[in-house]
Amino acid sequence: MKKIKTNDFHKMVGYQIYPKSFKDTNGDGIGDINGIIEKIPYLRELGIDFIWINPIYKSPQVDGGYDISDYQVIDEMFGSLEDFKKLLDKAHENGLKVIMDLVVNHTSDQHPWFLESQKSKDNPYRDYYLWEDASPNQMPNDWISFFGDSTWAYDEKTKQAYFHVFAKEQPDLNWKNPKVRQEIYDMIRWWLDLGIDGFRLDAISHIQKMPWNYKIKSWKGDGPWVPFMNVAGIETYMSDLKAIFDEYGALTVGEASGVRSKQAPDWTDEAGYINMIFELEHNVRKSNGNGQGSIYGYKKVIMRWQEDLLERGWNALYIENHDQPRSIDTFGDGSIESAKALAVSYMLLRGTPFIYQGQEFGMTNFPFTDAKQLRADEIKKKYEMLMTELSANQALAEVTQNSREHSRTPMQWDNSKNAGFTSGQAWMEINPNFSVISSRTNQELIELYKKLIELRHQEPAISEGSIKFHFKRHPQVLVYERAEFLIIVNLADKKAHLDFTKIDSFTDSSAESSVINYQQVLGSSNQKFQEKMVLSAWEYRVYKK
Structure with a gap:
């Protein structure tokens, strides 16, 4: 390395x-x-x-x-x-x-350390994890995991519970050890x-x-x-x-x-x-x-x-x-x-x-369109829970709206069979x-x-330069300077108006950031820099002095 x-x-x-x-x-x-x-x-x-x-x-x-x-x-x-x-x-x-x-x-609950840890209270690996006295109806505290359940999972054999901030199959390691x-x-x-x-x-x-x-x-x-x-x-x-x-x-x-x-x-x-x-x-x-x-x-x-x-x-x-x-x-x-x-x-x-x-x-x-398309266990569990109070379509819409399942579908390399991802049956629908x-x-x-x-x-101003934002309260346009660069992006599907005359550094011709010197290096279309501009939907412009 x-x-x-x-x-x-x-x-x-x-x-x-x-x-x-x-x-x-x-x-x-x-x-x-x-x-x-x-x-x-x-x-x-x-x-x-x-x-x-x-x-x-x-x-x-x-x-x-x-x-x-x-x-x-x-x-x-x-x-x-x-x-x-x-x-x-x-x-x-x-x-x-x-x-x-x-x-x-954390590890998996199938890790050899945890399998040993589960065997008894005096196992050498017991304190590799976080175990506390508990009962089926009384956990050590009321903390909840990132997955929405208790951070504790009860073990009937040893009458204790182990701690997990994610799924119960992911017991937390004891870093104090x-x-x-x-x-x-x-x-x-x-x-x-x-x-x-x-x-x-x-x-x-x-x-x-x-x-x-x-x-x-x-x-x-x-x-x-x-x-x-x-x-x-x-x-x-x-x-x-x-x-x-x-x-x-x-x-x-x-x-x-x-x-x-x-x-x-x-x-x-x-x-x-x-x-x-x-x-x-x-x-x-x-x-x-x-x-x-x-x-x-x-x-x-x-x-x-x-x-x-x-x-x-x-x-x-x-x-x-x-x-x-x-x-x-x-x-x-x-x-x-x-x-x-x-x-x-x-x-x-x-x-x-x-x-x-x-x-x-x-x-x-x-x-x-169907719960059978879901792959993540925690998403499936949430869907089953919601089915007790919502219709199938409503429950599916709820669990997939902000789901990480969207980003885990197979790569779309080309338009051949299975998007060029596999010659077999993809693990998740493409x-x-x-x-x-x-x-x-x-x-x-x-x-x-x-x-x-x-x-x-190639540009030190981008890799190392300072940054300064303008039009901070504009609801849809992001504008920032990186030394001699000016980046303007309209992040909406509607037009936006900008008035640079309201910014001192863009109106003083003696200032280093004088608008006169800007040349466009990237853009949705070729546009000269103007003190007052109208940006079309999703338009971006990158200028350099």
Whole structure:
């Protein structure tokens, strides 16, 4: 593994791969490691610098691979360790780095540690997990998990309950136990010694918990999860992890709910624990209940995180991932024009952008019509629960509206059988629009992403420059300066008016940012910069002095 030089990642662009749905090469309907190898030329041509691969470890797949039963074994559905080594070699030969998901808040309940832990109270592995006295009707406290049930699962054999912040099949590890920490640190070194380039730290802010007697103060928003989000004391564990990452020069990005924008610089500046952090706030929905994203809400979150990390720290930028519906339908109107506007809105911000598979050519949400099309266990359970009070159609609409199922449908490579994803029966139904939306059809959007990536690679103002927002209260237009660049994006399907004469720096001809000097470098159409402008629906413009 070649060490990441200081701030090299500022110029980089990442590409997220959900391997189960990326590319199948053996006809079993499930994406595999060899499928990723096959598509390395595609990724290289796109221009990205590294790939983040969602979990491919051995797993019962209760939670899409985030329930790991062996950290050092590749699940056979994806291939073998030898296949993975070939992937590393192929990626590195093509100048691409590879980072993996690091899931160390919890394991699967099928992990050997937990199977031993369950056997008895005096088992050597008992305190690898969090066990407390309980009864079937009396749990240690009233905390609830991210999946909506109790954080405790009762074990009849030992008359105790174990703690889990996700599914009951995902028991939380006891980070207070030095033996657990050493097991994790050894595993991390093993993968880095193998040659991977870093990690995306999954759910890392949950590894420290409040005392069990902590009382929930609010059941609204993220109030119920305060007892296990970025709790004081986590600094010790994160510092240990940082020491290992620094030793190897690893590239690291954190998923850390509960870490606010004001706290993020401490996590991601040069003395911080990780290189960059995903904010988990921008998927704001309108109050009308139809699942449509709030552009103004998205804009406010983006501006706050950009400004709070301006002096110190670094953002990991994204508009899609494996846990959210497709952005083209959430914040756009399903059109390629809206996908282009969304791309420009985030790809030139201050931070390291990530592109989620299929985003680069406009994959859309799946048109669910039957509960049999659902795959995620927690979605199926929610559907069954809703069926007690809603009709089948209403229940299906409710569970799929903001579902992560949309982003996990197989990649639409072309318009051949099964969208070029598999020669067999796909593990999940393929979106029927693959004949018109694929990596072969929407070249305009792909070419735009290539240009945006090129700007990040070539322009220090984009990779390193400051950022300043204008028209902050405008409900649909995002406007920001990156040193000599000016980015203007209309994030709505209606016209917008802007008047730059109201901004001093754009009216003073002696000022450095004089409007006279702007030349367009990207845009929906060729337009000279004017002090007063009318933007058409989903129009974007990028100017340079």
